[in-house]
Amino acid sequence: MTIADRWLLPDGMDEVLPPQASRMEELRRALLDLYHCWGYDQVMPPPVEFLDSLLTGTGTDLDLQTFKLTDQLTGRMMGASADVTPQVARMDAHSLKRQGPVRLCYCTNVLRAKADQHQGGRSPVQVGAELFGHAGLEADSEIIHLALASMKAAGAEEIHLALGHIGIYRSLVEAAALSDEQEGALFEALALKSPTQLAQLVDASVSDPALADMLLALGELHGGADVLPQARERFAGAPASVTAALDQLDALYQGVLARFDVSLYFDLAELRGYQYHTGMMFAAYVPGYGHALAKGGRYDDTGRAFGRARPATGFSMDLKQLASLAPASPSRGAIWSPATQDASLNAAIVALREQGERVIQALPGQRTGPAEHECDRRLELIDGRWQPTALTQETSAS
Numbered sequence: 133m134t135i136a137d138r139w140l141l142p143d144g145m146d147e148v149l150p151p152q153a154s155r156m157e158e159l160r161r162a163l164l165d166l167y168h169c170w171g172y173d174q175v176m177p178p179p180v181e182f183l184d185s186l187l188t189g190t191g192t193d194l195d196l197q198t199f200k201l202t203d204q205l206t207g208r209m210m211g212a213s214a215d216v217t218p219q220v221a222r223m224d225a226h227s228l229k230r231q232g233p234v235r236l237c238y239c240t241n242v243l244r245a246k247a248d249q250h251q252g253g254r255s256p257v258q259v260g261a262e263l264f265g266h267a268g269l270e271a272d273s274e275i276i277h278l279a280l281a282s283m284k285a286a287g288a289e290e291i292h293l294a295l296g297h298i299g300i301y302r303s304l305v306e307a308a309a310l311s312d313e314q315e316g317a318l319f320e321a322l323a324l325k326s327p328t329q330l331a332q333l334v335d336a337s338v339s340d341p342a343l344a345d346m347l348l349a350l351g352e353l354h355g356g357a358d359v360l361p362q363a364r365e366r367f368a369g370a371p372a373s374v375t376a377a378l379d380q381l382d383a384l385y386q387g388v389l390a391r392f393d394v395s396l397y398f399d400l401a402e403l404r405g406y407q408y409h410t411g412m413m414f415a416a417y418v419p420g421y422g423h424a425l426a427k428g429g430r431y432d433d434t435g436r437a438f439g440r441a442r443p444a445t446g447f448s449m450d451l452k453q454l455a456s457l458a459p460a461s462p463s464r465g466a467i468w469s470p471a472t473q474d475a476s477l478n479a480a481i482v483a484l485r486e487q488g489e490r491v492i493q494a495l496p497g498q499r500t501g502p503a504e505h506e507c508d509r510r511l512e513l514i515d516g517r518w519q520p521t522a523l524t525q526e527t528s529a530s
Contacts, residue, residue, distance in 0.1 A: 221431075
């Protein structure tokens with residue numbers, strides 16, 4: 133390995149440097165304060181867990197994203213957390229065991245074996261919120277509104293919100309009594325947005341003309357507000373659960389419009405997270421980004437494996453990407469102190485730092501001056517007291 137190679141990072145792993153690191157920390161604090169105001173308690177999950185709890189109820193997608201290692205103490209397989217949501221579900225079901233609705237939030241690093249096509253690299257800083265213990269539409273609405281408020285807090289000005297409901301697809305597939313193989317092929321066709329492939333599969337697998345038309349409609353029902361009345365017409369003979377899902381989407385749509393200035397989009401064939409989502413799903417986009425900056429939905433009963441099935445809904449985001457929406461707040465500047473070792477100078481530095489000022493004291497022999505360290509003031513001894521004074525062009529170089 134050459135000296136140059138020693139500085140290379142693995143693909144998908146990135147470091148955060150100033151001033152972006154300061155922007156991320158500023159935003160992390162703002163978001164956690166926001167969640168606190170909404171009644172969400174912060175949790176800090178461990179970086180690794182045993183696989184049998186870490187991957188519970190998440191399907192194969194998360195399994196493929198999880199780095200695996202052997203615990204030297206027990207010999208059991210462990211995994212590095214690739215998604216905080218299952219960990220928070222475990223906390224609610226097993227560690228906290230609270231009654232009634234529980235609101236939890238988090239902001240922590242996760243590690244992924246491969247890049248997430250929806251959220252960038254392999255080392256995101258995942259931030260989000262989860263609401264457990266309430267199966268009603270009000271909980272879903274609160275989660276969507278909090279996700280949008282988070283994006284607004286991060287500086288997003290133009291937000292496009294996509295809404296869907298996995299229950300529509302599940303109900304139609306169940307009514308059609310498709311085999312696992314047939315359902316797998318149908319799922320792939322819808323995921324690929326291939327109308328030709330979808331039509332061929334439906335024609336070969338579904339004998340009921342009404343159900344066949346409904347399944348074909350799934351691939352067509354995407355767009356603005358007119359999608360819902362079209363869906364009600366196309367799904368007129370569908371199971372009652374389909375009508376209930378459309379009612380939920382309509383209520384969520386009306387609730388968002390009443391509080392946020394966002395563009396809304398419906399996609400009834402959106403199957404992202406099919407293996408664990410159980411109800412409404414959403415994704416929020418901003419111009420200039422080719423993927424969702426926030427995504428979430430309902431995922432009931434994930435805690436069943438821990439002995440406590442609970443309704444659950446939530447969302448997550450990558451703090452690194454959110455922080456790129458707006459620049460860091462302007463710096464307050466800093467105060468340059470000479471390298472002099474003097475009791476009165478040290479006392480002045482301590483007092484200024486306690487007031488929240490940034491004070492950089494020169495080191496003996498240091499060749500860089502206040503300008504290189506972005507200082508706009510310097511400490512000078514005036515009338516026997518060390519006081520900050522504005523830097524001039526002459527003094528900034530010394």
